[in-house]
Structure formats: C-alpha cells, structure tokens
Amino acid sequence: MSSVDIPREQWATRFGFIFAAVGSAVGLGNIWRFPFQVGQGGGAAFLLIYLLFVAFVGFPAILVEFVVGRYTERNPVGALREIGSGLWQYLGWIFIVTTFVILSYYSVVAGWTIRYTILGLQNGYLADAAEAEGQFVTLATGLEAIAFHALFMASVVVIVAYGIQRGIELAVKVLVPLIVVITVGMAVYASTLEGASEAYAYYLSPEWGTIAAEWTSILPAAAGQAFFTLSLGMGIMITYASYLGEDRNLAEDGAIIIGFDTAIAFITGLIVFPILFTAGVDPGAPGAGAIFVSLAAAFGDLTLGWLMGAVFFGTVAIAALSSAISLMEVVIAYLIDERDIDRTRATLGVGVVLFLLGIPSASDLVLLDLFDLFADQILLVLGGLLLMILVGWSLANLAVDELELGIGDLGSLGAAWIWAVRVPVVVVLFVALALGVIQYYEFLTVDFADWLADQ
Known part of the structure; x- marks a missing residue:
C-alpha cells in the first residue's frame, strides 16, 4: 500500500486541535x-519587542504554516516536496533537523522540572544562591539527569504512540486547562508578595535607553523566543494543520492559539519576577539553568516556598509534556507518510534515538547551551525565513485561496497578509538571523572554546 492510500487521521473536535496547538x-x-x-533582555524592554514580534511576525507566520499543512495534508518534508521545486523541496528537512535538535535537549530540561518538583516535595530548595547553583549543577548533569530525561521521553512516547485522537488530543484536553488554572492561581499568589510592586515596574515599564543600547542582542533573542514559544520554524503547525478539514477558519484558530500562548507567557512573568524580587534574587542571571537556580533559591527563602515550588515546577513539567508530544509528532508524521512505518514502531524508534541524542546535553550544561542557541537563534529563524520567502513570493495565490477556505473572500485582507509576509516578516527574520549567527559565533569562540580548552 502506498502512503497516499493510508487513511489520514484528523482531529475529532475543533477544541482538540486548538488545545493541541496551544499545548505545543x-x-x-x-x-x-x-x-x-526577559531577565537578560532588561525586563520590559525585551517584553515589548517580544510582543511586537508575536503580533506582526508570529501571526502572519503561523497562518503560512497552517495553509501549507492543510493544503498538502502532509508532514513538512512531504508538504515542501509537493509545493516546492528545485532546492525548495528540501526545505522540509530543516524542520525535521530542528525538531530533532530541540527535542533532544528539551527532554533533558523537562527532566529537570520533574526532579525539581520532587525536590520541592522533599523541602529541598536551598535559599543561598551559591548553594542553589551547586545543587542545580549536581541535579542537572550526570546519571540522575539522564534518568529523568529517559522518564520524560518515555512519557512522550506513550502518548504519541496512541495517535492523534486517542493519544495527543485526549492528553492535551486535560493538560492545557490544568496549566491555565494553575498559572492564574500562582499569579494571584505572587501578587501578594512584598516584592510584587518592584517586580511589576521592572517587568512592565520599559526603559527606552535599554532598547536603544541593547537592540542588537534583544532583537534575535526576541525573534527566536517568539518562534520557539509559538512552535514556528519546527514544522509543528504544518503537521498539526495537515490533520484539519477545509471548513476550519485558520485565521480565527491562529488568533486564539497565539492569544492563549502569549497570555500564559505574560502571566508566567507575573509569577516569576515577584518571587525573585521578594527573595532578592537577580532576574538576569545568564544560562539555560538560570531560572532553576534563581527560582529554587527564591522558593527556599519563602514561607511555604517548598509547596509553591513543587506546584510551579510541576506545572512546567506538564507544559513541557504538551509541547514535546507535538515535537515528536513532526517526525512520526514523516515516517508514517513517507516511509509507511507503523505509528507504534516509529514512535519507539524515534524515542530511543532522541534519548541517545540527549545524553550529551544531560552530561554538560555547555553542550546544552550549544544546542539551544543553535536551534533557537539559527535553525528556527532560518526555516521560518525560507518558508516565508517561498510562500510569500512564489505561492501567494495558492496561500490566499487556501486561507479563504472556511473564511470566505478576504479581498484586500488577503493581499495585506501576503505583503506582510513578503516584506516586514522576511526583513525582520533576515536581520534576526544575521544577528543570531553573530551571537552564536561569539558563543563558539568564547564560551565553547573555553570549555574545549578545559576538556
């Protein structure tokens, strides 16, 4: 049987798709x-640039991925092979590679969240910042980190193996509402802390001088963060949209998904920064483990901090699970569509490979930074940029026609969307990519070079 003869799964309900995309x-x-x-970007200065990226780059971009996925009903590789020609047909492989790189270390970080949830229940957070940092290094690397990486990856495999409706859709219908309820509740708790007013000023009142002085570092970080948090440039939204019917209003669904995602990110800031300021912890500490060290020290200094910490890190673990299943589904959809591999066998095989690829990140934090910066500031933006160029300049009519299904005649709005993709989105992504490459080169020649010298 050829891959095109295999009946393709679809979402059982509209909310199933929205929850899955939001969960991702x-x-x-x-x-x-x-x-x-936000901490490294100077607080509100970063937040402002990030929100602009979400509105004026993220929304047009997510619609591009939606129309490509629904039109082709394929995974990223199959989708780009169908609509692309020449070298463009290989663009889908960038998404597959990006997914593999991200999920390999993503699972490691998610394992940390499980470990820190347990640590909270053991009342094990350390209030002293130096001790908290030492505790993090011990927990985040080595055999224990590898074990929790394996536990998390096994959880992802089980859910994805059950398929779209019985696995992913069922899981996210439980996970996403739970995330929303807990984060809102914790934001209310954080507002009662004595450092809340100072934290809100830092988080919500931008200093224009910071933006003017630091825009070369804020811009690529904000662009990468917008794409990372919206699951763009990974092929996820292409894959999820490939399971949609033609009657769906993609613009409405996209606005809902982005609204939910941005709201949760914003609320997270309302939780984290009051906790950090109350405990007198620096919110701008660098590195992948910064939030674990800073928050653990803050929770260790608060009354009932062990309980709040366990709830917080438990919520992060739940959110990580909802995202990880979408990352794995990109690769699984490729193996099912293009290689006719059974879902269960494909999921088990991919899970094992990703576990092995994640071992270096679980062994050394510098290697995790190496993969994270490469995926965040280069691969995500590169894949997104190339897709915007292809669809905006070569497939504009096809894209508008597909977007109009489920909406109706867009008239001038369709043209406005395409021109937004063609010019401002492409230009901003190109600048962000160039700056990201420069920053990654600096990381390689300084931090990574120092690490190599010490080996």
Whole structure:
C-alpha cells in the first residue's frame, strides 16, 4: 500500500486541535525560556519587542504554516516536496533537523522540572544562591539527569504512540486547562508578595535607553523566543494543520492559539519576577539553568516556598509534556507518510534515538547551551525565513485561496497578509538571523572554546 492510500487521521473536535496547538506553544518556551530571556533582555524592554514580534511576525507566520499543512495534508518534508521545486523541496528537512535538535535537549530540561518538583516535595530548595547553583549543577548533569530525561521521553512516547485522537488530543484536553488554572492561581499568589510592586515596574515599564543600547542582542533573542514559544520554524503547525478539514477558519484558530500562548507567557512573568524580587534574587542571571537556580533559591527563602515550588515546577513539567508530544509528532508524521512505518514502531524508534541524542546535553550544561542557541537563534529563524520567502513570493495565490477556505473572500485582507509576509516578516527574520549567527559565533569562540580548552 502506498502512503497516499493510508487513511489520514484528523482531529475529532475543533477544541482538540486548538488545545493541541496551544499545548505545543505553551511549554518550556513560555515558562523556562521566557523569564530568563526577559531577565537578560532588561525586563520590559525585551517584553515589548517580544510582543511586537508575536503580533506582526508570529501571526502572519503561523497562518503560512497552517495553509501549507492543510493544503498538502502532509508532514513538512512531504508538504515542501509537493509545493516546492528545485532546492525548495528540501526545505522540509530543516524542520525535521530542528525538531530533532530541540527535542533532544528539551527532554533533558523537562527532566529537570520533574526532579525539581520532587525536590520541592522533599523541602529541598536551598535559599543561598551559591548553594542553589551547586545543587542545580549536581541535579542537572550526570546519571540522575539522564534518568529523568529517559522518564520524560518515555512519557512522550506513550502518548504519541496512541495517535492523534486517542493519544495527543485526549492528553492535551486535560493538560492545557490544568496549566491555565494553575498559572492564574500562582499569579494571584505572587501578587501578594512584598516584592510584587518592584517586580511589576521592572517587568512592565520599559526603559527606552535599554532598547536603544541593547537592540542588537534583544532583537534575535526576541525573534527566536517568539518562534520557539509559538512552535514556528519546527514544522509543528504544518503537521498539526495537515490533520484539519477545509471548513476550519485558520485565521480565527491562529488568533486564539497565539492569544492563549502569549497570555500564559505574560502571566508566567507575573509569577516569576515577584518571587525573585521578594527573595532578592537577580532576574538576569545568564544560562539555560538560570531560572532553576534563581527560582529554587527564591522558593527556599519563602514561607511555604517548598509547596509553591513543587506546584510551579510541576506545572512546567506538564507544559513541557504538551509541547514535546507535538515535537515528536513532526517526525512520526514523516515516517508514517513517507516511509509507511507503523505509528507504534516509529514512535519507539524515534524515542530511543532522541534519548541517545540527549545524553550529551544531560552530561554538560555547555553542550546544552550549544544546542539551544543553535536551534533557537539559527535553525528556527532560518526555516521560518525560507518558508516565508517561498510562500510569500512564489505561492501567494495558492496561500490566499487556501486561507479563504472556511473564511470566505478576504479581498484586500488577503493581499495585506501576503505583503506582510513578503516584506516586514522576511526583513525582520533576515536581520534576526544575521544577528543570531553573530551571537552564536561569539558563543563558539568564547564560551565553547573555553570549555574545549578545559576538556
């Protein structure tokens, strides 16, 4: 039987798709990466640039991925092979590679969240910042980190193996509402802390001088964060949209998904920064483990901090799971569509490979930074940029026609969307990519070179 003869699964309900897409977007990008990106970017200065990216780059871009996925009903590789020609047909492989790189270390970080949830229940957070950092290094690397990486990856495999309706859709219908309820509740708790007013000023009142002085570092970080948290540039939204019917209003669904995702990221800031300021912890500490060290030290200094920490890190673990299943589904959809491999066998095989690829990240934090920066500031933006160029300049009529299904005649709005993709989105992504490459080169020649010298 050829792959085109295999009946393709679809979402059972509209909310199933929306929850899955929201679950993909609301993950470690919102709760792990977002706070320390805001901290390193100067607080509200980063937040402002990030929100502009989400509105004026993220929304047009997510519609591009939606129309490509629904039109082709294929995974990223199959979709780009169908609509692309020449070298463009290989663009889908960038998405597959990006997914593999991200999920390999994503699972490691998600394992940390499970470990820190347990640590909270053991009342094990250390209030001293130096001790908290030492504790993190011990827990985040070595055999224990590898074991929790394996536990998390096994959880992802089980859910994805059950398929779209019985696995992914069923899981996200439980996970996403749970994430929303807990984060809102914790934001209310954080507002009662004594450092809340100072934290809100830092988080919500941008200093224009910071933007003017630091825009070359804020711009690529904000672009990468917007793409990371919206699951763009990974092929996820292409894959998820491939399971949609033609009667769906893609623009409405896209707005709902982005609204939910951005709200959760914003609320996370309302949780994290009051906790950090109350405990007197620096919100701008660098590195992938910054939020774990800073928050653990803060929770260790608060009354009932062990309980709040367990709830917080448990929520992060749930969010990570909802995102990880979407990352794995990109690769599984490729193996099912293009290689006629049974879903269960494909999922088990991919899970084992990803576990092995994640071992270096679980062994050394510098290697995790190496993969994270490469995926975040180069691969995500590169894949997104090339897809925007292809669809905006070569497939404009096809894209508008597909977007109009389920909506009706868009008239001038369709042209406005295409021109937004063609010019501002492409230009911003190109600049962000160039700056990202420069920053990654600096990382390789300084931090990574120092690490190699010490080996």
